[in-house]
Amino acid sequence: MGRAPCCDKTKVKRGPWSPEEDAKLRDYIEKYGNGGNWISLPLKAGLRRCGKSCRLRWLNYLRPNIKHGDFSEEEDRIIFSLFAAIGSRWSIIAAHLQGRTDNDIKNYWNTKLRKKIMSSSSSSSSSHSSAAMATPFLNPNSHDVKRPIIPSATIAPFSYNPYVENSTRSLISNINGFEADDQQIFPFFNPNYPHEFSLEDMSSSNNNNNNISGTSGFLLNHSMCDHYSNHNNFSSEVNGKRSEIMMEQEEMMMIDHHIDQMTEGYNGDFTQGYYNNDINGHGDLKRMISGTGTNSNINMGGSGSGSGSGTASSSSFISNLAENKTSSSLLQHTCLPYFYS
DNA sequence: AAAAAGAGCAACCGCGGCATC
DNA sequence: AGATGCCGCGGTTGCTCTTTT
Numbered sequence: 001m002g003r004a005p006c007c008d009k010t011k012v013k014r015g016p017w018s019p020e021e022d023a024k025l026r027d028y029i030e031k032y033g034n035g036g037n038w039i040s041l042p043l044k045a046g047l048r049r050c051g052k053s054c055r056l057r058w059l060n061y062l063r064p065n066i067k068h069g070d071f072s073e074e075e076d077r078i079i080f081s082l083f084a085a086i087g088s089r090w091s092i093i094a095a096h097l098q099g100r101t102d103n104d105i106k107n108y109w110n111t112k113l114r115k116k117i118m119s120s121s122s123s124s125s126s127s128h129s130s131a132a133m134a135t136p137f138l139n140p141n142s143h144d145v146k147r148p149i150i151p152s153a154t155i156a157p158f159s160y161n162p163y164v165e166n167s168t169r170s171l172i173s174n175i176n177g178f179e180a181d182d183q184q185i186f187p188f189f190n191p192n193y194p195h196e197f198s199l200e201d202m203s204s205s206n207n208n209n210n211n212i213s214g215t216s217g218f219l220l221n222h223s224m225c226d227h228y229s230n231h232n233n234f235s236s237e238v239n240g241k242r243s244e245i246m247m248e249q250e251e252m253m254m255i256d257h258h259i260d261q262m263t264e265g266y267n268g269d270f271t272q273g274y275y276n277n278d279i280n281g282h283g284d285l286k287r288m289i290s291g292t293g294t295n296s297n298i299n300m301g302g303s304g305s306g307s308g309s310g311t312a313s314s315s316s317f318i319s320n321l322a323e324n325k326t327s328s329s330l331l332q333h334t335c336l337p338y339f340y341s
Numbered sequence: 342a343a344a345a346a347g348a349g350c351a352a353c354c355g356c357g358g359c360a361t362c
Numbered sequence: 363a364g365a366t367g368c369c370g371c372g373g374t375t376g377c378t379c380t381t382t383t
Binding site: 014015016017050052053056057060061103104107108110111112 | 351
Binding site: 015016036037038039051052055059088089090091102103106 | 367368369370371372373376377378
């Protein structure tokens, strides 16, 4: 049995909203809210519209503090870097851009930004423009980088890779030497679980082992490569479901090499200026991670507890983050891809 | 000046997830 | 446990405006 339609399409108005309809909807929501039920709202508000249409109109247009108009260079950077990390998760991307809606960003990407990036892929600019930033991803002069070989059996079914979708696969496949099944590079980023996210230094007593758990992304994978260990464990725990992967030193080195190739020629800084507090640029994070030495055990899983006891510089920095930042702001700091010049 | 093509964007559609019954 | 209903998301459509021929 199919889903019942949310409204009778023959009895509701469709198409562009009139100023009068906008006013009715705005007035009603400002007075009463949506009452937790969009379906019944149009009747109460005196609108001959589908509830879904009302919701869309409110969220994408009438809601206070909605920003319309041109996107800034900074916004371009954020969109691009997030797209590179998580693909077309427009709502997540929108959450990082105040006043922008997912629809807005989606349209902007489809109509402008993608073209900007595509056109830049044939140029060899190394400036700090957003177009230049895209170059490492879309450089047609593909290097023949050997993809790290990781036994697929070690990747648990819970691990998630946003790049498996066809729409993004075609874009990502243009990355230098990147094969489409790059799940093995980004094994644990889970956009379905972006909320519970904290950063704490849980220093390990194990020698020569690096353990990173949580929703690690580009940053941590790359950072871990900075100090090759005998055993590098990546794991992710989402709602009690755990996925785990272990990479040998050689594999880590291959990944590192691979990412270096991808980011070759890029001298910019995705984060410079975007974060206006603790983390100002990837350099801090890089130091933070590498400062933990050969025995690092960093929990990014959110619910765990721990105390910093790595090197003084790294542990204090991490502790500051853990103590002073909410989960959501930490997410902003850590879920973006970072690229080292 | 007019027609055609392209670009931009608001709105729609259908599906998956989740809560509730 | 299964059915139902709502919300939110991502993909797509189609209208309008702008640019090109």
